[in-house]
Amino acid sequence: SQTIHQWPATLVQPVGSPLSLECTVEGTSNPNLYWYRQAAGRGLQLLFYSVGIGQISSEVPQNLSASRPQDRQFILSSKKLLLSDSGFYLCAWSVLGAATTYEQYFGPGTRLTVT
Amino acid sequence: AQSVTQPDIHITVSEGASLELRCNYSYGATPYLFWYVQSPGQGLQLLLKYFSGDTLVQGIKGFEAEFKRSQSSFNLRKPSVHWSDAAEYFCAVGREKLTFGTGTRLTIIP
Numbered sequence: 001s002q003t004i005h006q007w008p009a010t011l012v013q014p015v016g017s018p019l020s021l022e023c024t025v026e027g028t029s030n031p032n033l034y035w036y037r038q039a040a041g042r043g044l045q046l047l048f049y050s051v052g053i054g055q056i057s058s059e060v061p062q063n064l065s066a067s068r069p070q071d072r073q074f075i076l077s078s079k080k081l082l083l084s085d086s087g088f089y090l091c092a093w094s095v096l097g098a099a100t101t102y103e104q105y106f107g108p109g110t111r112l113t114v115t
Numbered sequence: 116a117q118s119v120t121q122p123d124i125h126i127t128v129s130e131g132a133s134l135e136l137r138c139n140y141s142y143g144a145t146p147y148l149f150w151y152v153q154s155p156g157q158g159l160q161l162l163l164k165y166f167s168g169d170t171l172v173q174g175i176k177g178f179e180a181e182f183k184r185s186q187s188s189f190n191l192r193k194p195s196v197h198w199s200d201a202a203e204y205f206c207a208v209g210r211e212k213l214t215f216g217t218g219t220r221l222t223i224i225p
Contacts (some may be wrong), residue, residue: 044159090159
């Protein structure tokens, strides 16, 4: 069966510090991978998605970036965090094929607080 | 552009009562529709999905949803809620990229 991991689970970082959040998927090959941010009391905002190694699409201009160094690894980064980067970050995966129904499966999330 | 509206920010229901959460969508083609549930501090869990066929779809945990194309709606229902159903519920539409509503928080009164 497929499993998705995110770490760390929680993170407190000062403004201006760098960020690296990691997401890995097990039990599937060539997944689509997604990074979302969920601010308090709001829905999910798609930040990045990837259809393959090294292929990243950015949905929202910001000081965050994403990379996909391996098929089942997706990393969210920042060189200098802003207060507005605080939130709950969720990684998700889906598999597209001839019979796909496009559902996405989510990881447990990372709670980021920028102080 | 695709969009989802969940008009109810917060709903309170007594345990054992029936539940209906509303979802309206905008999508240019045949929609793929989803309902997810999120417990506090957790990721999202897929409850059910619709993409074709029977407009009444069954999901996990006793939930069902009905697709009504004429009303652009995909409302989630449960005949009798349990205290463990207290959570945030999200409706979503899309294909390679999903658009989520802002969610409905469900509170259960004992």
